[in-house]
Amino acid sequence: MITREELIGIGVYNKPHGIAGEISATVDVDVDVLSGFSCLVSEIDGIYVPFFVNACRPKSHETVLLTIDGISNEQEATKLVNHEIYALKRDYDMLDDETDADALPLDYFIGFELQDENHVRVGEIVDVDEQTDNALFIIDRDGQELMVPATDDLIVEFDLEKKVMVMALPEGLIDLNV
Numbered sequence: 045m046i047t048r049e050e051l052i053g054i055g056v057y058n059k060p061h062g063i064a065g066e067i068s069a070t071v072d073v074d075v076d077v078l079s080g081f082s083c084l085v086s087e088i089d090g091i092y093v094p095f096f097v098n099a100c101r102p103k104s105h106e107t108v109l110l111t112i113d114g115i116s117n118e119q120e121a122t123k124l125v126n127h128e129i130y131a132l133k134r135d136y137d138m139l140d141d142e143t144d145a146d147a148l149p150l151d152y153f154i155g156f157e158l159q160d161e162n163h164v165r166v167g168e169i170v171d172v173d174e175q176t177d178n179a180l181f182i183i184d185r186d187g188q189e190l191m192v193p194a195t196d197d198l199i200v201e202f203d204l205e206k207k208v209m210v211m212a213l214p215e216g217l218i219d220l221n222v
Contacts, residue, residue, distance in 0.1 A: 045091075045092075046085055046092035046093075046094065046121060047092070048092070049132035049133055050134070051131065052130060052131050052134065052136065052149055052151050053070050053072075053129070053130055053149065054071050054072050054073050054078075054129050054130060054131050054134075054138065054140075054149050054219035055071035055072055055073075055128075055129040056070055056127065056129060057069050057086070057126065057127050057129060057160075060118045060121035060122055060125070062117065062186070063117060063118045064111075064117065064118055065111065065112070065115040065116040065117050065118065065121050066111050067109070067112070067115070067121040067124055067125075068103060068107055068108070068109055068187065069107065069110055069111075069128065069129055070107050071107075072106075072149040072150070073108065073148065073149060075102045075108055076132075076208075077148070078097075078100055079097070079136070080100070081097070081132070081135045082096075082132060082134070082135055082177060083096050083097070083133065084096075084110075084112075084129050084130070085129075085130040085132065086098060086127040086129060086130065087127065087128065087130075087192055088127070089100070092130070092154075095112045095113070095114075095206060096112065096114075097110055097113070097116075098111045099115050101114035112124075113172075113204060117217050129213070133152075135208050136152055138206070141194065150170055150172040150179055150181070150194050151173065153169050153172070153202075153209060154166070154170065154171060154192075155168070155169065155207060156169045156202070157206060157207060157208045158181065158183055158209045158211045159209070159210045159211070160210070160211065160212075160213050161200055163210065166185060166190070166192075166211075166213070167183040167184050167186070167188075167190060168183065168184045169181045169182070169222050170182050170183065172186065173191070178193055178194075178195065179193075179195075180192065180193060180194055181193075181194045185218075190191045190218065192211065198211045198212050198213065198214075199211055203216065
């Protein structure tokens with residue numbers, strides 16, 4: 045049985061596209077990454093259910109059209125509308141360090157150690173706040189909460205295997221949070 049702890053939120057199903065069961069979805073990952081997942085998961089009646097993608101094609105920068113195994117008409121696709129889409133964490137673990145940070149949802153980095161450019165530990169990424177126009181990493185720094193902009197411009201490098209992210213933090217940013 046799939047549990048919530050095994051999942052990373054990556055998007056939401058929008059509406060059926062045509063009458064053959066294809067459905068549009070807004071996702072936080074690149075089509076290439078999405079196509080490599082073993083399945084997509086959604087919560088249906090309180091249970092996390094895997095759905096196997098037969099085809100995936102981009103519609104726009106954030107929207108894809110999905111053909112899902114076992115969904116062959118508009119009525120079946122409608123049952124998924126507005127359901128959250130999750131990916132299995134273990135599918136992300138198969139990615140390599142050449143993966144661009146933009147290809148990963150920000151939630152993936154929860155649990156990573158954040159370091160500055162000098163590889164000095166800043167703290168642990170414990171949450172992501174996407175309530176504002178600019179997403180923020182919530183950092184636990186020895187029991188103190190810090191907020192750091194979650195922008196690709198500041199990310200110098202990350203190591204998926206060691207779960208470490210190095211960021212070029214603007215001077216004084218850490219002091220602002222204190």
